[in-house]
Amino acid sequence: MRLFHTSDWHLGQNLHGQDRDFEHGCFLEWLLRQLKLDQPDVLLIAGDIFDTVNPPVKAQERLYDFIVGAHEQQPSLTIVMIAGNHDSGSRIELPAPLMRRLRTHALGRVLWLDDGQLDAERLLLPLPDASGEIRAWCLALPFLRPAEVTGAQLGDNYLRGIGQVHEWLIAAANAKRTPGQALIAISHAHMAGGSVSEDSERSLIIGNAEALPASLFGSTISYVALGHLHKPQKVNGEERIRYSGSPIPLSFSEINYQHQILDVKLDGETLLSVEPKLIPRAVNLQRIGPAPLAEILLQLAELPNTDLLEDLQRQPWLEVRVRLDEPQPDLRYQVETALQGKAVRLVRIAAEYAGTGRNDGADDNATLIELDQLSPQELFSRAWQDNYGSEVDEQTLKDFAELLQDVQMEREQP
Incomplete structure (x- = not known):
């Protein structure tokens, strides 16, 4: 059996206000070509299909x-997709009856039976090969929110x-499969030891309390297709537990990732190989700096000029990081003037202050941080420090995390 493992499409995402639909369209066209060329039996999409719980219509299209x-x-391809923490589980499942006619399974939530037991049956999906013979079973584990896995029974x-x-789902899968059928898990979670991007991955719960041990997936699981972390990686060096990573760079911290999907091959229950397929980058992300303003302006002047015959949608996104000794009220004007006629699209200017030019009482080495670089937890911690003059305690952070989850779940209601 052959599977393609993908995750974290983040359809509808924008980069500092700039639409990424063209890049997502290029990726999906490339993926269709790869499916046609290699004819895998299964396509896995391990969560964060959309960037927000209420994605734009174009992203859904x-x-x-x-x-x-x-x-x-x-027509013989089976698609399995699960909701991630950016997704609305109910929205992902809304068209599920229709998508099943297209051999696509959409799982957004875990449900519980009247006797308090996990409804494992809906989370176990048969994976047939091109001939229709069931070669494996998929254990679909959408992002598990606290309200779904805590309460009277748990x-x-x-x-x-x-x-x-x-434990319950794996036990149900082992009871259902026959010898020779593999178990394939698809999950959206933060596994302990995973490498996180600097500013593009929303914290699932709070701190390290969210990190799950790889031991959750016992040796009976032939392959674990993970989503959430945008950098392709193995978990604890295990060949069978993998993040495929995002298909496009979702922030400037991901410039150096080799974005990819994973081509997984099995023989019965045995994992034969996991090979990356590198995704062509439709639009480059380019970062200049940090450096003093004079040096930045020289570097901007050396950028290539616009070629009117080239597709403007393929011009790189540009972030400029400027190191200043004192505020420059006309900073944006100077940068934009230097970029006139250049074949880039400016999306962000970040100023870092150093030296002794500050007279407002701030730390001379402080860095100016924009709100979109901070998680809700970091903003809350900073506000607490400003108001009470002390670090926020762990219990208050946990209470805040629960309130945040409640708000996010309310937003998900269709």
Whole structure:
């Protein structure tokens, strides 16, 4: 059996206000070509399909047009997609009855039966090969929110609740499969030891309390297709537990990632190989600096000029990081003037202050940080420090995390 493992499409994402639809369209066209060329049995999409719980119409059209196109060119392909922490579980599942006619399974939430047991049956999906023979079973684990895995049956410990869900689902899968059928898990989670991007991955719960141990996936699981972390990587060096990473760089901190999907091959229950397929980058992200303003202006002057015959949608996104000794009221004007006629698209100017030019009482080595660089937890911690003059305690942080989750779940209601 052959599978393609993808994740973190983040359809509808924008980069400092700039639309990424063209880049997502290029990726999906490339993925369709790869599906046609290699004819895998299964396509896995491990969460964060959309960038927000209420994605723009264009982003939803991208997803459903892709699913229809994939089914038309390869009717035997099975697609499994789960909700991530950026997604609305109910929105992901809303068209599920229709998508099943296209051999696509959409799982957004875990549900519980009247007797308090996990509804494992809906989370276990048969994976047939091109001939229709079931070669594997997929254990679909959408992002598990605290309210879904805590309560009367599971207690109030979030990690313990997650562990119980995994244990029950794996037990149900082992009872259902026959010898020779592989178990494939697809999950959206932060695994302990995973390498996180600087500013493009929203914290799932809070701090390290969210990090899950790889031991959740026992040796009976042939392959674990993970989503959430944008950098492709193995978990604890295990070949069978992988993040495929995002298909496009979602922030300037991801410039140096080799964005990819993973081509997974199995023989029965045995994992044969996991090979990356590198995704062509439709639009480059370019960062200049940090450096003094005079040096920055010289570097901007050396950038190539616009070629009117080139596709403007493929011009690089540019971030300029300027190191200043004192505020420059006309900083943006100087940068934009230097960029006139250049074949780049400016999306962000970041100023870092150093030296002794400050007279406002701030730390001479302080860095100016924009709001979009801070998580809600970091903003809350800074506000607490400013108001009370002390570090926020762990219990208050946990209470804030629960309130934040409640707000996010309310936003997800269709």
